Amino acid sequence: MSDTTFTPDEDAIIGAARSFARDVIAPNAQSWERDRAMPRSVFNQAACAGLCGLLVPQSLGGQGIRFQAMAKVMEELSYADFAAAFALVVHNNFCRSLSANGTAALQERYLGPCMAGATIGSFLLTEPQSGSDAANLQTVAVADGDDWVINGQKAWVTNSDKADVLAVYLQTDPPRGWRGIACVLVDRETRGVKATGPYELLGSHAMGPGGMTFSDVRVPQSQTMIAPGSGFKAAMGGIDVARAIVAAMCAGMLRCGLDVAYSHALNRQAFGQKIADFQGVQWQLADVATDLHAITLMAYDAARAIDAGENVPLPAAHAKKFATRAALTGLSQCMQAMGADGLQQTHALARHLAGAKAAQYMDGTTEIQNVVISRGMRKHYEGA
Numbered sequence: 271m272s273d274t275t276f277t278p279d280e281d282a283i284i285g286a287a288r289s290f291a292r293d294v295i296a297p298n299a300q301s302w303e304r305d306r307a308m309p310r311s312v313f314n315q316a317a318c319a320g321l322c323g324l325l326v327p328q329s330l331g332g333q334g335i336r337f338q339a340m341a342k343v344m345e346e347l348s349y350a351d352f353a354a355a356f357a358l359v360v361h362n363n364f365c366r367s368l369s370a371n372g373t374a375a376l377q378e379r380y381l382g383p384c385m386a387g388a389t390i391g392s393f394l395l396t397e398p399q400s401g402s403d404a405a406n407l408q409t410v411a412v413a414d415g416d417d418w419v420i421n422g423q424k425a426w427v428t429n430s431d432k433a434d435v436l437a438v439y440l441q442t443d444p445p446r447g448w449r450g451i452a453c454v455l456v457d458r459e460t461r462g463v464k465a466t467g468p469y470e471l472l473g474s475h476a477m478g479p480g481g482m483t484f485s486d487v488r489v490p491q492s493q494t495m496i497a498p499g500s501g502f503k504a505a506m507g508g509i510d511v512a513r514a515i516v517a518a519m520c521a522g523m524l525r526c527g528l529d530v531a532y533s534h535a536l537n538r539q540a541f542g543q544k545i546a547d548f549q550g551v552q553w554q555l556a557d558v559a560t561d562l563h564a565i566t567l568m569a570y571d572a573a574r575a576i577d578a579g580e581n582v583p584l585p586a587a588h589a590k591k592f593a594t595r596a597a598l599t600g601l602s603q604c605m606q607a608m609g610a611d612g613l614q615q616t617h618a619l620a621r622h623l624a625g626a627k628a629a630q631y632m633d634g635t636t637e638i639q640n641v642v643i644s645r646g647m648r649k650h651y652e653g654a
Contacts, residue, residue: 473624
């Protein structure tokens with residue numbers, strides 16, 4: 271539904287994502303949800319399909335696609351399962367950040383294995399006490415010779431159950447506030463690193479959500495990926511990207527919901543006619559189709575702005591706010607149009623409903639999007 275024109279290479283990757291969603295994710299997503307985990311072998315399978323290193327430049331061995339194509343890839347994967355797709359989003363964004371910010375030594379050590387799906391990456395920004403206040407980090411790194419000594423606790427870590435290398439945002443100079451924030455790579459097996467969880471949620475367990483604690487964890491300062499003073503801005507830039515991608519992922523879930531509900535309406539009869547013949551059902555699903563169209567336009571407009579190097583926070587906030595809200599409402603409407611059949615786990619709608627709710631909390635809650643939008647409005651009208 272987007273008017274984005276993709277290159278032949280991007281079209282091939284999008285096609286690979288569609289096949290991967292159909293052949294790997296869709297047949298297994300419900301069992302992953304039941305088992306509360308997605309096997310790490312899925313990352314290797316994704317790499318074999320060309321779905322790791324999506325945003326890494328081709329000069330470093332990646333696919334080098336644009337953010338618009340990345341959004342479409344994740345839309346296709348989310349059509350099958352939001353949680354599995356989000357686990358791959360985080361891993362791909364880890365690879366992107368490493369390729370953009372890491373030293374040659376760090377890239378040589380981690381980038382190849384990550385793009386091959388043999389090493390899994392994750393970001394650790396959120397903390398139990400800070401939530402959406404990303405500048406209020408209490409995880410501290412103290413310089414000791416050539417090392418950092420890290421202490422603190424992280425929450426809501428995607429891939430916490432299987433990540434091998436952790437991109438930890440931490441405070442190196444508390445009096446300087448956000449200017450003291452850096453990002454340091456920590457190997458999962460380093461002494462003093464401990465996983466807490468995984469969390470028991472409404473759904474979306476395939477993304478491996480959990481916490482991490484750091485107790486006198488010692489790592490070389492050469493493991494610093496983003497230096498103090500640049501960490502906070504890098505984190506916020508990454509969040510803007512994630513908001514646009516999550517909006518596209520909501521389009522994938524809602525498109526699946528509409529496909530399933532309309533197919534059901536065409537094949538189910540009541541009172542001597544097809545469900546699809548009832549005007550109430552027609553209009554209910556027409557509203558969903560309108561919201562799906564709007565989500566798509568907003569998501570890909572934000573992704574286009576990223577590719578163009580334009581100011582991104584406002585369109586990304588609009589896209590994520592609207593997409594997550596419309597997906598949650600629209601999936602519920604799709605389920606309602608199917609009657610009690612909408613509750614069954616034989617299709618993805620109930621799983622998607624949990625995914626849409628989870629999406630409202632990721633990369634800034636809906637309320638945080640309103641903060642961003644309100645600031646933009648005030649700046650506009652004060653300058654008018």
